[in-house]
Amino acid sequence: xxxTLEEPPTLLSTIGEEIIRIIAPVSACMLLVVLLVSVLxxxxxxxxxxxxxFSADSETxxxxxxxxxxxxxxxxxxxxxxxxLTFLLVLLFYFRCTSFLKYYMxxxxxxxxxxxxxxxxLFLIDKFSIPVDSVTFFILLFNFSVVGVMAVFxxxxxxxxxxxxxxxxxxxxxxxxxMLPEWTTWALLIAxxxxxxxxxxxxxxxxxxxxxxxxxxDEEIPALVYEARPVDQHTASNRRIWRSSGVSSNGDLVQxxxxxxxxxxxxxxxxxxxxxxxxxxxxxxxxxxxNSVDGxxxxxxxxxxxxxxxFIFYSVLVGRAALYDFMTVYxxxxxxxxxxxxxxxxLAFYRRALPALPxxxxxxxxxxxxxxxxxxxxxxxxxxxxxxx
Amino acid sequence: MERREQxxxxxxxxxxxxxxxxxxxPTVDGPLGLSPEESVAYARRFFRWGFALLPWLWAxxxxxxxxxxxxxxxxxxxxxxxxxxxxYVLRSAIGFTVFTVLLSIWALTFMIGGKxxxxxxxxxxxxxxxxxxxxxxxxx
Numbered sequence: 097x098x099x100t101l102e103e104p105p106t107l108l109s110t111i112g113e114e115i116i117r118i119i120a121p122v123s124a125c126m127l128l129v130v131l132l133v134s135v136l137x138x139x140x141x142x143x144x145x146x147x148x149x150f151s152a153d154s155e156t157x158x159x160x161x162x163x164x165x166x167x168x169x170x171x172x173x174x175x176x177x178x179x180x181l182t183f184l185l186v187l188l189f190y191f192r193c194t195s196f197l198k199y200y201m202x203x204x205x206x207x208x209x210x211x212x213x214x215x216x217x218l219f220l221i222d223k224f225s226i227p228v229d230s231v232t233f234f235i236l237l238f239n240f241s242v243v244g245v246m247a248v249f250x251x252x253x254x255x256x257x258x259x260x261x262x263x264x265x266x267x268x269x270x271x272x273x274x275m276l277p278e279w280t281t282w283a284l285l286i287a288x289x290x291x292x293x294x295x296x297x298x299x300x301x302x303x304x305x306x307x308x309x310x311x312x313x314d315e316e317i318p319a320l321v322y323e324a325r326p327v328d329q330h331t332a333s334n335r336r337i338w339r340s341s342g343v344s345s346n347g348d349l350v351q352x353x354x355x356x357x358x359x360x361x362x363x364x365x366x367x368x369x370x371x372x373x374x375x376x377x378x379x380x381x382x383x384x385x386x387n388s389v390d391g392x393x394x395x396x397x398x399x400x401x402x403x404x405x406x407f408i409f410y411s412v413l414v415g416r417a418a419l420y421d422f423m424t425v426y427x428x429x430x431x432x433x434x435x436x437x438x439x440x441x442x443l444a445f446y447r448r449a450l451p452a453l454p455x456x457x458x459x460x461x462x463x464x465x466x467x468x469x470x471x472x473x474x475x476x477x478x479x480x481x482x483x484x485x
Numbered sequence: 486m487e488r489r490e491q492x493x494x495x496x497x498x499x500x501x502x503x504x505x506x507x508x509x510x511p512t513v514d515g516p517l518g519l520s521p522e523e524s525v526a527y528a529r530r531f532f533r534w535g536f537a538l539l540p541w542l543w544a545x546x547x548x549x550x551x552x553x554x555x556x557x558x559x560x561x562x563x564x565x566x567x568x569x570x571x572x573y574v575l576r577s578a579i580g581f582t583v584f585t586v587l588l589s590i591w592a593l594t595f596m597i598g599g600k601x602x603x604x605x606x607x608x609x610x611x612x613x614x615x616x617x618x619x620x621x622x623x624x625x
Contacts (some may be wrong), residue, residue, distance in 0.1 A: 218616050227599065230615040232592045239541035246542070252527065254549040255514050325517070 270411035
């Protein structure tokens, strides 16, 4: 009885599943933000401007030029803050203050989950008049946030729980960002996309420095990063693989890219969240398992990592599109997924840390503008004249 | 010879009938999760922290070590650390169930009983009034 020879798995055999494993949480995040936005803002909500934003939007009668000016100023201020904080992060990482960064990450997750999450739950309770009592509410909120902090902080926790909490943190922060005035949101998105491009690809960019530091030291950056579950290369030999925590694979592998971090300043409290804007994939080691000794093999199976900042900004784009109409939501969703697919393909080609924001955000903004200006009129006219749709 | 084969067949059928695989990996993540030795410390830590009014942590403990909960104690190989693991997971499950039952009794009584049952205290305890009083929802 001859054993069937296993062909070496090609890139194509697993790329579908890998892509799905990263698109599913991104879509879930966007869906939740769209739901929250459409449920909680059916009434005309006045956007009270947050602290670091210059705003003329809420005043009636301000001209387009004023709004544009304020939007640009706000977004430049934001990007400048993020750049400063990222350089600070690089400095801290250079001086090996890793434990401080981890505690800070845990603290900011707690703030996001408890305070932002609590606020959003209170909005929902108000809206639907759910007669929950305060004791139960505080116990549930306390449980939710403490376990969330443990999921983010502890290195070994159920993968499902960690992934769900990361998606939830993304949803909560993205919902709060959709409360910014409209022009500011769009200017901010474009500015962050350009910043991401510069920070990762330029030689002096803070994120590139961070990646190179982490690679040279062979450490992981403490950051909020969503890591997709690795796809089994060989399902049969899966049991023999014991993933060693943090140990890089030996020898002759292609370079291993690690995620990078970026601090995102939340508006209300001046609390920064350490998030990573990049996609990177650890190595896919196809042939290592054959050299295993006594059936125990050491290796790291490939896993795509997407920074939480990307989740947040994608969801902000889709959430802001939802504030206009659902047609723009569909268009922007497709644009973002297409952009994410393109970025993943580029990742497969270049095998280094890449910025995940620019392609998706720029495509998303383009599609939003086109839909709002051109497509909507077309669809509405066709529907009202009973021609199509 | 034949009788031994019969015994082996019976054992195999017995195990297959129960549909339980000996838990080589105690966590629900399989090879990506903890090894049996590390799990005991983790389960113990989760169990103890759960007493700080954290039933959800007990539930996470049960979810994480689900294969251990499902398998029967006789399935474990002798002297494996999994025999020490299982009591913690079991107690977490019991604790979670008890706490959930108590909390739901209180919450449902509050919701369904409402004002006729509690009187004016209901208005003081219900969340949207507490939020308004503490000014939690006004400042976005």
